[in-house]
Amino acid sequence: MINIHATKKLYAKLPAPISAPQSETTPLTPTLSLGEREQNPLSGWNANLLILQRRNCVLLVHDATRFPLFVKGLLKADFANFNHLFADALMNTLLKLGASQSQLDTAAALLAPCRFDTACDRSVQGTMNQMAGDLEHRLWFDNARLDDLSSYATGAWLSDRPCTVKGQKDCIWPNSAMLALLSRAGNSAPAKRNVIQLADYLSSRNG
Numbered sequence: 001m002i003n004i005h006a007t008k009k010l011y012a013k014l015p016a017p018i019s020a021p022q023s024e025t026t027p028l029t030p031t032l033s034l035g036e037r038e039q040n041p042l043s044g045w046n047a048n049l050l051i052l053q054r055r056n057c058v059l060l061v062h063d064a065t066r067f068p069l070f071v072k073g074l075l076k077a078d079f080a081n082f083n084h085l086f087a088d089a090l091m092n093t094l095l096k097l098g099a100s101q102s103q104l105d106t107a108a109a110l111l112a113p114c115r116f117d118t119a120c121d122r123s124v125q126g127t128m129n130q131m132a133g134d135l136e137h138r139l140w141f142d143n144a145r146l147d148d149l150s151s152y153a154t155g156a157w158l159s160d161r162p163c164t165v166k167g168q169k170d171c172i173w174p175n176s177a178m179l180a181l182l183s184r185a186g187n188s189a190p191a192k193r194n195v196i197q198l199a200d201y202l203s204s205r206n207g
Helices: 034-039 076-097 101-110 122-141 151-159 174-188 198-204
Strands: 002-006 045-052 055-062 068-074 114-117
Touching: 045 122, 055 076, 055 122, 068 076, 068 122, 068 151, 076 101, 076 114, 076 151, 076 174, 101 174, 122 151, 151 174
Parallel strands: 002 045, 002 114
Antiparallel strands: 045 055, 055 068
């Protein structure tokens, strides 16, 4: 599974039964055990809903690497299809970074259904808020239209920065950290292949 910690604002947009009422400390779906995290290093994200130029957008940040994904212009029906949106954003953003074929294969093999809770991490949320602020500033400063912005290139742009992590002395660069994570995952054990066709992602790129 891909565990995603959603803000209340985003969680309210998710369709039932995912959006059933829950307390902040009792997620609807259990958080991953240490064993599950070791099996799927792609799991563990914080996500928030952004309203940019009156459009629903979602910004996700990977807990361990601070790697961001940006999904723009969501309609109501899109929230029910978040598994595809997540996979599309991840694979195409990695392509924008110039990930190797081995790293892409590993990422594709680790894709799994998304499950949501509201147990957000304040440290990751701090990174996410900084990225959201930079994105909003870029739209305003460049007088850019959201529709003209590539979601995948935006994710790659947001990943090219040093980020601080609580309890860690040195900064990490999300782009390098995510590619290194995929390399380690690919080398540690042969990943079971998902039925994922990279051609689908290549054909869906928007620039």
